[in-house]
Amino acid sequence: MVKEIERAGMTVVHACSIVPISLTVGGNRIVPTIAIPHPFGDPHLAGPEEKALRRSLVEKALQALETPIGGQTVFE
């Protein structure tokens, strides 16, 4: 899906927990997330801390969208 959306001309960031799969399939802007069952959160954190973590991941994704890249790039 990432590839087809990019092929259509939009800039896409793939936020995912298993980065090697995204690299293999052909994602270009990749942001690694926390864990498979909760990519944008961590149930062990208190509510506000979890929200802050989620927000920081979204901010990283927005930065990735604004970053020029020459090929597949993982935004650690």
Next chain:
Amino acid sequence: MSTSYKVVHCLNQFFGGLGGEEQAGAAPTLVQGPKGPGLLIENSVPGLRVMSTLIFGDNYLAENTEKAVQEILNLLAPCFEGDDAGRPDLLLAGPAFNAGRYGIGCGALCQAVQERWGIPAVTAMFPENPAVALYRKTVFIAETSDDVRGMAEAIQRMTPLGLKLVRRESCLPEEDHYIAQGRRKNVRAAKTGAQRALEMLVQRLQGEPFESEYPMPVFDRVRPAPPVADMRRARLALVTSGGIVPRGNPDKIEAANAQRFGSYPIKNLQRLSSQSHQTVHGGYDPTCANGDPNRVLPLDAVRELESEGAIGSLHDWYYATVGNATSVESAQRYGQAIAKILLADGVQAVLLTST
């Protein structure tokens, strides 16, 4: 005289009998003797013995592969570095069918064990398993059907292939039913290359079927799109393969091998909640996502950033499917359809989340 072979077998928490998704985070353990499919492996060849079974949680291995593999090598070391008589001849892993996380675990373990101890290792998967592209060049992967209904056939392919490797017999993908590794082998042919090439050319000119001796690899790569100049002015859309849908799953999206995607309104919605949304993805433990669906589709954080001006605007709908053993062909179709809708609405940037 019957030869006996000693095998170490690797299984995920499900096939190893530890439990379902609630055990997907389980740290690896080594148990004596065969478990589950290991019993079938033992029965498939007389004299073969599964000495021990290594069981790992799918998430434990897929999320932090390098570290987990190192732990497993430490667990297996006494077994592979003990006295000659007790040392295993072969490592088998899976079959993993079309399970992506399980496939990654099996591929990583086969690769690590054959590198470290120089013994053959074989796993088995469906050709579309994402782990195939990662490991096929270094690991022997017997070809299976996409789900567990193909268990008997998978065992009948994986085990004999492993034993052939133990006996150092030559193998071929077409004969031994494994996924081609892309190796070149020297063989004697009755005709010269020039003769074979001309015959092929004639067949081609006459529109007859012919088989290339060197099929070209197909690379489907998309050039990175240019960056968005300024997210503060851009229109963003949210898409997920994590199966987040309105409660009740109005489109009846399947928990695995999804046959559709859904479009769901988020206009005026500030956040997802356990009352409004849920996951229908069958490939991970839904507890965390159902407790707070923003953990998979981070609408609350996106809205916050939008209200602060960091995002120009948010497209009024989000799009969701289940990326769990879903075919590549289906995913392409959904991606194309979603892209069309987004372009029509002037979307420039997309955040796609996967579990």
